[in-house]
Amino acid sequence: MANYNDYIEGLKNKDEETFNLIYNKTKHTVYATIYAIVQNHTVCEDIMQDTYITMLEKIYQYQPKYSFLTWLTTIARNKAIDYYRKNKREVLVDINETDTFLPGREATGEKNLLIEEMLSKLSETERSIFLMRIVKRLKNREIAEIMDLPLGTVLWHYSQAVKKIKGGNFD
Amino acid sequence: MIKTKDKIKMIRKYIIDHTPDIDSGYILQKAAIEKVDVTAPKTQTIKRKYILQMSLSIILIGILGIFIFFFLNQNKPTTLIPEEKLYAVSAVNLVIIDNWNKNEYLNTEDLMVVDEIDNLNYYLGFMEMMLSERDFNFESANSDLAEYANLMTLIYNQKQFSAYYNEIKDNTEILVVYDGKNYHISADNNNSENLNLTFTLIQENHEYQLKITEVNNLVKKQFEFVFKKNNTVYHRSNLVIHHNDEISATLHNISQNDKDISFIIQKGRHLSLYDISYQIKLKEKQMNDKPIILAIENGKIDVQTGWAYDYQYTINTDNVEIFIDSDKTIR
Numbered sequence: 359m360a361n362y363n364d365y366i367e368g369l370k371n372k373d374e375e376t377f378n379l380i381y382n383k384t385k386h387t388v389y390a391t392i393y394a395i396v397q398n399h400t401v402c403e404d405i406m407q408d409t410y411i412t413m414l415e416k417i418y419q420y421q422p423k424y425s426f427l428t429w430l431t432t433i434a435r436n437k438a439i440d441y442y443r444k445n446k447r448e449v450l451v452d453i454n455e456t457d458t459f460l461p462g463r464e465a466t467g468e469k470n471l472l473i474e475e476m477l478s479k480l481s482e483t484e485r486s487i488f489l490m491r492i493v494k495r496l497k498n499r500e501i502a503e504i505m506d507l508p509l510g511t512v513l514w515h516y517s518q519a520v521k522k523i524k525g526g527n528f529d
Numbered sequence: 530m531i532k533t534k535d536k537i538k539m540i541r542k543y544i545i546d547h548t549p550d551i552d553s554g555y556i557l558q559k560a561a562i563e564k565v566d567v568t569a570p571k572t573q574t575i576k577r578k579y580i581l582q583m584s585l586s587i588i589l590i591g592i593l594g595i596f597i598f599f600f601l602n603q604n605k606p607t608t609l610i611p612e613e614k615l616y617a618v619s620a621v622n623l624v625i626i627d628n629w630n631k632n633e634y635l636n637t638e639d640l641m642v643v644d645e646i647d648n649l650n651y652y653l654g655f656m657e658m659m660l661s662e663r664d665f666n667f668e669s670a671n672s673d674l675a676e677y678a679n680l681m682t683l684i685y686n687q688k689q690f691s692a693y694y695n696e697i698k699d700n701t702e703i704l705v706v707y708d709g710k711n712y713h714i715s716a717d718n719n720n721s722e723n724l725n726l727t728f729t730l731i732q733e734n735h736e737y738q739l740k741i742t743e744v745n746n747l748v749k750k751q752f753e754f755v756f757k758k759n760n761t762v763y764h765r766s767n768l769v770i771h772h773n774d775e776i777s778a779t780l781h782n783i784s785q786n787d788k789d790i791s792f793i794i795q796k797g798r799h800l801s802l803y804d805i806s807y808q809i810k811l812k813e814k815q816m817n818d819k820p821i822i823l824a825i826e827n828g829k830i831d832v833q834t835g836w837a838y839d840y841q842y843t844i845n846t847d848n849v850e851i852f853i854d855s856d857k858t859i860r
Contacts, residue, residue: 381551382813385825389548403549407556414560443777472593473543476536492541495824499848523540524533 362426369417381410384427388434389494390489391504395438395482396494405441409434414443427496431504435486480519487512614667615682615724615741617692618658620703620714623730623737624690625654626756627712641809641826644843645790646853650840652768653794653803653832658685660751661772677704703728736760788812792830802840805830 362383385406392405397435406504412433420429475487486505498505503510531539569818598752604859629651658667672680677693684690698718705712712730717818719725729736749769755759756764789810794803808827812820 370562372560372562374557376559377553381553385551390544393544393547399547402547406549406551410551410556411558411560414556415561427674428567469539470543472691473540479813489540490543492537493544497848520533520537523536 363422365374366420366422366426369414372414377410377414383429387427387431387490387494390493391431393484394477394486394489395435395442397477401441402429403436405437408437412437417483418522425500425503428503431490431496435504452500479522481515483507483517484515484522487515489518489521557698594778599707606693612697613669613679613681615726616694616697616701616703616716617660617667617683618655618739619726619739620692620705620712620716620730621683621685621690621707622655622658623728624705624707624712625685625713626737627650627730627735628707640827640828640846640849640851641788641811642790642807643851643853645792645807646842648766649830649842651807654685654764655768655839657772658683674704677757692727734758771772794832797819802834803830803832805832 362380365376365380369380385432388406388409389402392409396402396405409430414432416433420426428526478488480488483505485499490501490504491498498509498512498516501507502509505512507515545828551610553641648736667681667683669681670682672693673696674680674693678695679693682689682696682804683692691706694701700718702714703714703781705714712732713731714728717727717729719727724741726741728741736757738755738757740755742751742753744751752768752770754764754766754768755762765770789808789812791808795805796832806827806829807824810822811824811826812822814820824844830845831843833841833843842851844851844853
């Protein structure tokens with residue numbers, strides 16, 4: 359079990375070793391959360407930095423009796439949504455430039471293209487839920503808390519995402 | 530055609546591979562920590578019991594160990610497994626593995642244990658064959674092949690296997706006939722004093738090995754499973770069946786190195802065949818090679834016999850119940 363609460367004091371004291379430990383424990387979940395929304399690896403890195411800076415700045419607001427990962431992921435998601443809203447116009451322009459271009463495409467190989475194709479078939483909500491589930495296997499209840507959605511809605515979106523991944527002609 | 534499970538694994542790996550390292554010095558320098566009084570945060574509405582579940586739910590990948598304790602029958606004395614039965618069952622199991630179609634389970638709650646059900650299914654079947662008192666499924670018969678003096682037939686899951694062999698010696702050739710197909714299996718005893726057997730089946734481009742070391746036949750039997758395909762080991766496990774006042778078994782699945790899985794199986798009471806407790810630990814290796822535990826999943830599994838002699842599993846964790854029936858579906 360990852361007991362983050364043991365490390366909160368270290369974060370408050372800006373202890374580098376503690377920060378690195380927390381980063382390594384949480385980075386995949388945070389990255390998946392951001393990528394689900396912005397679908398651009400370069401932008402993801404910037405938002406990752408912002409997320410962890412904000413996490414440190416707000417660490418005194420965190421209450422250890424609640425889930426640290428949920429709190430951190432919520433920060434990441436809000437930052438990604440902010441970015442998406444601010445840059446929506448540019449993204450839409452990019453889409454219209456070419457039929458085959460999708461926002462944030464940085465595929466370096468056939469496999470990456472296939473993966474991005476699969477993910478692009480999902481709605482933003484489905485993609486967020488799906489990636490949170492598969493990357494670190496967050497529980498539906500945790501995802502419901504992060505996404506601010508009812509549990510049943512999370513389950514439904516996840517099953518829809520799996521159906522699309524399963525049924526898509528990606529082979 | 531790519532299986533859904535493999536697609537999901539690909540996507541997961543894609544995200545993990547793209548996750549960047551971060552300049553912690555820069556982040557720490559940049560962050561201006563605000564010392565403020567805490568007011569009620571958004572997460573206040575989470576029920577306390579969920580908090581515990583959340584902290585248990587961070588998952589990576591892999592497998593390290595399965596531990597199984599198996600109580601066969603507490604009221605009857607344990608009998609030793611006859612050597613012929615050991616040979617025949619081991620040979621038949623290699624044939625079963627060659628014909629094993631792995632199921633793909635999609636699990637809306639994504640319990641880690643669901644990935645282990647196929648393995649559990651196999652090992653329960655193996656133990657039953659080795660230890661079952663239902664010997665009507667297992668009998669000697671007159672060989673109908675001139676090349677082999679002995680024949681043992683074994684019925685498992687309503688399927689009949691015929692194992693032909695001559696005298697058991699340091700190197701024994703066994704022919705298993707199943708579903709109209711011949712499987713040539715060699716059994717090598719590597720140590721004349723103690724039983725130290727290696728069963729090998731080469732079938733097309735598959736090579737399967739089942740190693741059996743009998744440490745002390747009054748105390749325990751130790752099995753090592755090594756399944757290879759094109760010289761690549763894709764599954765390894767160790768199974769130890771203990772014979773004390775009761776029978777118990779310990780199974781280690783060592784196919785992967787970042788998950789510890791343990792099953793404690795007891796002879797079931799009432800209608801269930803087995804009552805199983807399990808624990809799965811996910812760990813991540815650190816820079817200094819010392820692993821840290823990232824998550825633990827605990828649960829109970831009730832195993833019953835399906836109408837077609839296969840197993841039905843009811844899995845219960847803190848917050849979910851999943852039923853896997855004989856059609857391999859999940860409800």
